[in-house]
Amino acid sequence: xxxxxxxxxxxxxxxxxxxxxxxxxxxxxxxxxxxxxxxxxxxxxxxxxxxxxxxxxxxxxxxxxxxxxxxxxxxxxxxxxxxxxxxxxxxxxxxxxxxxxxxxxxxxxxxxxxxxxxxxxxxxxxxxxxxxxxxxxxxxxxxxxxxxxxxxxxxxxxxxxxxxxxxxxxxxxxxxxxxxxxxxxxxxxxxxxxxxxxxxxxxxxxxxxxxxxxxxxxxxxxxxxxxxxxxxxxxxxxxxxxxxxxxxxxxxxxxxxxxxxx
Amino acid sequence: xxxxxxxxxxxxxxxxxxxxxxxxxxxxxxxxxxxxxxxxxxxxxxxxxxxxxxxxxxxxxxxxxxxxxxxxxxxxxxxxxxxxxxxxxxxxxxxxxxxxxxxxxxxxxxxxxxxxxxxxxxxxxxxxxxxxxxxxxxxxxxxxxxxxxxxxxxxxxxxxxxxxxxxxxxxxxxxxxxxxxxxxxxxxxxxxxxxxxxxxxxxxxxxxxxxxxxxxxxxxxxxxxxxxxxxxxxxxxxxxxxxxxxxxxxxxxxxxxxxxxxxxxx
Numbered sequence: 001x002x003x004x005x006x007x008x009x010x011x012x013x014x015x016x017x018x019x020x021x022x023x024x025x026x027x028x029x030x031x032x033x034x035x036x037x038x039x040x041x042x043x044x045x046x047x048x049x050x051x052x053x054x055x056x057x058x059x060x061x062x063x064x065x066x067x068x069x070x071x072x073x074x075x076x077x078x079x080x081x082x083x084x085x086x087x088x089x090x091x092x093x094x095x096x097x098x099x100x101x102x103x104x105x106x107x108x109x110x111x112x113x114x115x116x117x118x119x120x121x122x123x124x125x126x127x128x129x130x131x132x133x134x135x136x137x138x139x140x141x142x143x144x145x146x147x148x149x150x151x152x153x154x155x156x157x158x159x160x161x162x163x164x165x166x167x168x169x170x171x172x173x174x175x176x177x178x179x180x181x182x183x184x185x186x187x188x189x190x191x192x193x194x195x196x197x198x199x200x201x202x203x204x205x206x207x208x209x210x211x212x213x214x215x216x217x218x219x220x221x222x223x224x225x226x227x228x229x230x231x232x233x234x235x236x237x238x239x240x241x242x243x244x245x246x247x248x249x250x251x252x253x254x255x256x257x258x259x260x261x262x
Numbered sequence: 263x264x265x266x267x268x269x270x271x272x273x274x275x276x277x278x279x280x281x282x283x284x285x286x287x288x289x290x291x292x293x294x295x296x297x298x299x300x301x302x303x304x305x306x307x308x309x310x311x312x313x314x315x316x317x318x319x320x321x322x323x324x325x326x327x328x329x330x331x332x333x334x335x336x337x338x339x340x341x342x343x344x345x346x347x348x349x350x351x352x353x354x355x356x357x358x359x360x361x362x363x364x365x366x367x368x369x370x371x372x373x374x375x376x377x378x379x380x381x382x383x384x385x386x387x388x389x390x391x392x393x394x395x396x397x398x399x400x401x402x403x404x405x406x407x408x409x410x411x412x413x414x415x416x417x418x419x420x421x422x423x424x425x426x427x428x429x430x431x432x433x434x435x436x437x438x439x440x441x442x443x444x445x446x447x448x449x450x451x452x453x454x455x456x457x458x459x460x461x462x463x464x465x466x467x468x469x470x471x472x473x474x475x476x477x478x479x480x481x482x483x484x485x486x487x488x489x490x491x492x493x494x495x496x497x498x499x500x501x502x503x504x505x506x507x508x509x510x511x512x513x514x515x516x517x518x519x520x521x522x523x524x525x526x527x528x
Contacts, residue, residue: 149352149353149354149356150356152326152350152352153356154373155326156324156345156349156350157345157370157374158345158346158373158374159373167358171360174360253360254360254361254402254403255359255360255403256359256403259403
């Protein structure tokens with residue numbers, strides 16, 4: 001379906017309306033409460049004023065998120081391969097995984113920091129934990145959902161277990177893997193920021209967006225807080241965007257979800 | 263022609279079933295005492311009501327399922343050891359969607375460690391046999407149902423099997439496509455007359471393809487009757503117009519109905 005010209009401009013119109021409404025609300029608010037809702041131009045001003053600090057914090061958080069995310073991808077894949085080997089193995093390990101997943105990371109964070117100390121290390125571990133489970137669950141699901149007829153076909157060819165895993169189960173699991181990857185990509189910056197809220201403090205010059213949030217909120221710098229939120233949002237888009245590109249590269253040629261006429 | 267002959271002049275049958283029983287767990291047997299032999303070059307269709315164990319017979323012959331009792335010998339070997347010589351064509355095309363048509367056809371050879379040059383030669387030959395040379399670099403999602411099944415057949419032929427087990431390969435296709443593929447299948451077989459076991463629900467298809475039709479009864483699966491089809495090969499669309507073809511279709515349909523009645527009465 002071709003987008004009409006009006007469809008293309010709809011997001012622009014809606015954004016303009018939101019900004020207009022924003023100013024309207026401020027106009028109605030009593031003057032002494034204006035500091036609670038900085039005007040959009042004040043947020044832009046904060047971007048200008050705090051630019052270097054925001055940029056450095058975004059890089060720190062981005063680095064923590066990337067390290068945690070990539071180690072989670074690697075290790076979750078290996079664990080999923082192991083779990084896919086037999087239902088017995090899954091039955092033994094799944095409950096523990098579930099318990100860990102159900103435990104809120106907010107509560108685990110201080111414990112981890114006491115164990116490994118504040119700074120990048122704990123940020124990475126917290127990000128890792130938050131990304132790890134959706135990856136393991138999705139990839140394992142993919143590895144064990146291979147079409148039974150395809151498995152029979154491989155058996156008819158006298159394929160080795162190794163060939164069955166590498167040439168059949170792993171590629172068949174790719175769509176599931178990318179679903180997990182997409183979930184993990186949205187969680188990675190969140191994990192890094194949560195970690196940073198607790199652990200950024202003692203990191204010297206290494207504080208990230210979480211640490212900035214603490215600093216700005218203690219100083220009632222509302223414009224800077226909004227700017228920090230927007231930067232965090234942008235970081236999330238970067239992560240998801242990169243994953244979508246990889247997913248497109250891996251699936252576009254053969255997977256039904258990337259059919260042109262679909 | 264005697265199936266049980268042990269004389270030197272008659273070659274041994276390619277496949278021999280001796281009193282095959284198959285049960286799943288503690289349930290009553292799905293197959294209860296099937297014995298039959300297939301000579302080289304036979305095209306045998308298995309037809310019968312659902313639940314007669316037609317597909318199970320193929321799974322037993324390929325070693326995908328273990329036999330409860332009795333014995334199946336394929337070219338003097340146990341089914342599992344005969345996998346170099348037999349191949350299975352599934353109800354679904356079972357192509358790997360992430361591989362091109364060519365790579366799918368080459369896969370059985372690749373799994374067995376054959377060299378790229380040999381694989382390419384075999385794929386070229388078999389793709390031209392099923393008329394899909396032009397589609398070699400396409401992915402399965404870009405093919406029609408009939409084309410996918412053709413690829414599946416080309417793939418099955420890549421190991422040059424002596425015995426082809428086909429489990430309702432054309433069951434999901436419309437009648438026109440099915441008739442067409444039936445003709446193509448026999449044309450392909452002109453090159454090398456592999457032996458076939460062909461499971462189907464379609465009487466017309468069974469008569470058109472086979473020289474022997476085995477009608478199975480259900481609960482438990484047993485051989486009810488065998489019908490010989492003496493229509494000469496090569497068969498073409500003209501064959502369907504012949505009186506003998508139509509008489510056989512009527513006869514097998516009648517047998518199938520009586521087996522259905524037996525099943526419902528039981």
